[in-house]
Structure formats: C-alpha cells, structure tokens
Amino acid sequence: KNEVEQSPQNLTAQEGEFITINCSYSVGISALHWLQQHPGGGIVSLFMLSSGKKKHGRLIATINIQEKHSSLHITASHPRDSAVYICAVSYPSFNQFYFGTGTSLTVIP
C-alpha cells in the first residue's frame, strides 16, 4: 500500500519562528507535492518536487529521494500561514495523488 506519513499532526508556533513539517513515503515516487488547505477548505498547490530543493518566498521544500523523505520549511512564520499543510505523492504508474493526513499549523501573534 502507498503510505504517506506526515509529522507532526499539529503544530503551534509563535510568530517569527522557523517551522518544519516532515513527510515520508514508502515506495519510489515520480513527484512529491506540498499543498496548503485553508480553513475554509480550499486547496492550493505550493510545490512539486522530484529532487533537490525549491524556494518560494518564505517557503522552502526539500526532498531526499534515497531516504524517501521531504520537509517543508516556513521562515519567519506569520499568523496568515495558519493552515493545514498536506504532503501528496504521485507515482509513474498511477495518475492520482496519494495524500498524507496533513499537519495543522497555528501561528500565534
């Protein structure tokens, strides 16, 4: 079974803190995706990674293919970063995403 695990499940941080969310998966993938789900439910794609590292503003995503692990970092966190962050993977043979359970982030002013 294609398992995608995230940690932590819940995270509370003070504004300005550096945040790390982790994702691990069980079998080889074609790409890993980080998504943000807003409190209202909408889902926004943040990154698609197949190797290395990507940066967009205060968000950085890394992936280690050998260790089957990815991290999402948020620098200088802000209350507007409060959301659920979801890791999802895609495989060469299957045209769908397999989702993790998400990490609920709350950033306190």
Place this chain on the structure above:
Amino acid sequence: EPEVTQTPSHQVTQMGQEVILRCVPISNHLYFYWYRQILGQKVEFLVSFYNNEISEKSEIFDDQFSVERPDGSNFTLKIRSTKLEDSAMYFCASSQDRGETQYFGPGTRLLVL
C-alpha cells in the same frame, strides 16, 4: 490567473436522491480529477479523466458514481443515490499533463440527510 471553479459551494440533499456536482477546469488542461474529503479525514482520490474517458478510479468510485464532460468546459460528478456516508467535501482538480501540478477548485460541501 486561471482557476478551477466548482458549483454549488454547498449542497444539502436527502438520502437516496441524485446529486450532480459541477466543475469548470482550467481551459487548456487535459486531465481532470475528483477527490473527496470526509470531515476530519484526509483527501481521497475518486477518479481521473482524460480524453473523454475514465483513466483511473479508486475503490470508492463504485457504480453509484459517474463522471461526464458534457461540453467543452464542464466536468461533472454524479452520485446516483446518495448515502449518509457520501457527506464530504468534493474537490475537482485539473492538470495540463499527466503527473503535473494539479490545480484544485474550492470544493463543494455535500451534506446528505
């Protein structure tokens, strides 16, 4: 910026009734998807659609579900006879190519009473 749209945003229906959830994918995208998220649970894949036919479906996507692209812009999910356990948020997504970034609609929250 182009976006995926979904209607309605909320739907309440009686058990056993048919519902149709509508989506307008991004216009130059070729792959379309439906996902669902039961309250408090993770997002689950239902079906993918390409070239006017289903390309993959999950075990959740049984005979009560169907998808259609009735014209050049809409992509619909029909649930023939709704059950209480169909209550969930349903997301439509589209991508330009297989395996590429998927763009999600805002979702339709379905409540079956």
